[in-house]
Amino acid sequence: MIQLKNVSKIYNKGIHALTNINLSIDKGEFLFLVGPSGAGKSTFIKLLLKEEEPTEGSIVVDHQDITKMSRRKIPYHRRNISVIFQDFRLLPNKTVYENIAFAMQVIEASSKDIRRQVPMVLGMVGLSDKAKQYPHELSGGERQRVSIARAIVNNPSILIADEPTGNLDPETAWEIMKVLKQINRRGTTVVMVTHAKDIVDTMQQRVIALEKGRIIRDEHRGAYGYED
């Protein structure tokens, strides 16, 4: 599903953000990407999304080397690999329903599909009764659920969660983890970048640790491994 071979990223000023990364992620995996600030986690995500190009190496996603992908295909790639963020990034002037519908409108989905899919994903994240609310009328946990619903509405095969619980209290964070795990059980590969030690230690999933741009650990049923 995702394969990185000898991937390195050196930014303009000569900063080695990633060095010789070799990694394979199977379809349907749930994995945590951990590591101290500056370790290269965001760079890793940007390479997967094709927001940055590697200096060396190949990145295969769903049998396609994305480093050789034509411009024409990039929108399809970005549809297949979806992201949620710590700060939710919802559109403040649109309702919950409209925020999610918008993600379908931009890919020119039919109104019929929108009317079917939006209530379906709202049900999956447990927000069927909040469709008409605006983001500012929701709690942080509810906002993150909306952003998850929006991220999965076009059926991506991969969901990247970039510190999705970073702005949430521990109890709400666990609710979000349940939703992510449930999406993973339905077959979506989930890659979660996090500093949440408790969550990583409790979930017992694959853990990849980056330090100074290198993979220093790749454990099945791993632990966070840092004290922060």
Ligand SMILES: Nc1ncnc2c1ncn2[C@@H]1O[C@H](COP(=O)(O)OP(=O)(O)OP(=O)(O)O)[C@@H](O)[C@H]1O
């Ligand atoms: N656009 C850029 N230009 C130059 N250097 C960059 C750029 N983006 C990141 N870097 C550098 O690359 C290295 C890796 O950064 P990256 O943002 O990938 O780390 P990170 O693990 O995501 O950190 P954090 O946990 O703080 O978000 C750092 O030394 C950073 O300063």
